[in-house]
Amino acid sequence: MDAERSIGMRLWGAWPWLRRGPGFRERTVGHLAGQVLEIGFGYGDNLPHYRAASAVWAIEPDPDGFGEAARLARGVPFPVTLSRAVAEALPFADASFDTVVGTLVFCSVSAPLAALAEVRRVLRPNGTLHLFEHVRAPQPWLAWVQDRLSGPWKHWSGGCHVNRDTVGLLRAAGFSLQRFRSRLGGLVVEIQAGVKI
Numbered sequence: 125m126d127a128e129r130s131i132g133m134r135l136w137g138a139w140p141w142l143r144r145g146p147g148f149r150e151r152t153v154g155h156l157a158g159q160v161l162e163i164g165f166g167y168g169d170n171l172p173h174y175r176a177a178s179a180v181w182a183i184e185p186d187p188d189g190f191g192e193a194a195r196l197a198r199g200v201p202f203p204v205t206l207s208r209a210v211a212e213a214l215p216f217a218d219a220s221f222d223t224v225v226g227t228l229v230f231c232s233v234s235a236p237l238a239a240l241a242e243v244r245r246v247l248r249p250n251g252t253l254h255l256f257e258h259v260r261a262p263q264p265w266l267a268w269v270q271d272r273l274s275g276p277w278k279h280w281s282g283g284c285h286v287n288r289d290t291v292g293l294l295r296a297a298g299f300s301l302q303r304f305r306s307r308l309g310g311l312v313v314e315i316q317a318g319v320k321i
């Protein structure tokens with residue numbers, strides 16, 4: 125699985141124009157305040173877009189993007205701590221963060237429910253999770269197409285699940301949606317979620 129993830133990472137690295145994103149990074153992380161944990165930071169492309177964070181801890185299993193992320197971290201006015209880790213086993217104490225964020229990550233995480241349980245564990249009470257993700261289509265015919273594409277897509281993308289029902293997984297993991305916006309006919313979602321009490 126590490127080799128597959130590594131292929132995915134290199135493919136992602138090869139598309140800097142796509143990585144810069146048409147505005148989604150600013151929308152997703154620009155307003156996040158306090159102590160933030162970013163999951164699967166890739167090449168650190170979100171770092172220049174944080175405007176209100178007091179500190180960012182960022183984890184990523186693949187070492188390929190650490191150099192670029194460290195370079196970007198030197199240009200921001202808040203402390204950034206980069207660590208090698210997976211979302212399924214976060215190396216942080218319970219209730220450590222005000223906010224957790226992930227952009228285009230939960231499609232690739234191998235065990236998303238385990239990762240969401242970890243996110244719950246490290247979030248403080250009233251903390252929030254912010255995601256920008258491509259997801260399973262809400263239209264049954266399109267979800268059917270995604271299901272057929274899923275095997276080859278996962279192989280050729282290096283581990284990305286094109287049909288992943290991230291919204292359903294969030295609910296199953298005990299999160300409630302506080303803000304939800306869908307784009308591209310529901311193929312892409314922007315979410316703020318909190319833990320159900």
Ligand SMILES: C[S@@+](CC[C@H](N)C(=O)[O-])C[C@H]1O[C@@H](n2cnc3c(N)ncnc32)[C@H](O)[C@@H]1O
Pocket residue numbers: 129133136143163164165166167168169170183184185186209210211212226227228229232233234235
């Ligand atoms: C499409 S890239 C997105 C990177 C970055 N979040 C961005 O917006 O540019 C997917 C990222 O998820 C990471 N990833 C895959 N499985 C993961 C896991 N189990 N835990 C944390 N990150 C993971 C990959 O290594 C990769 O950096």
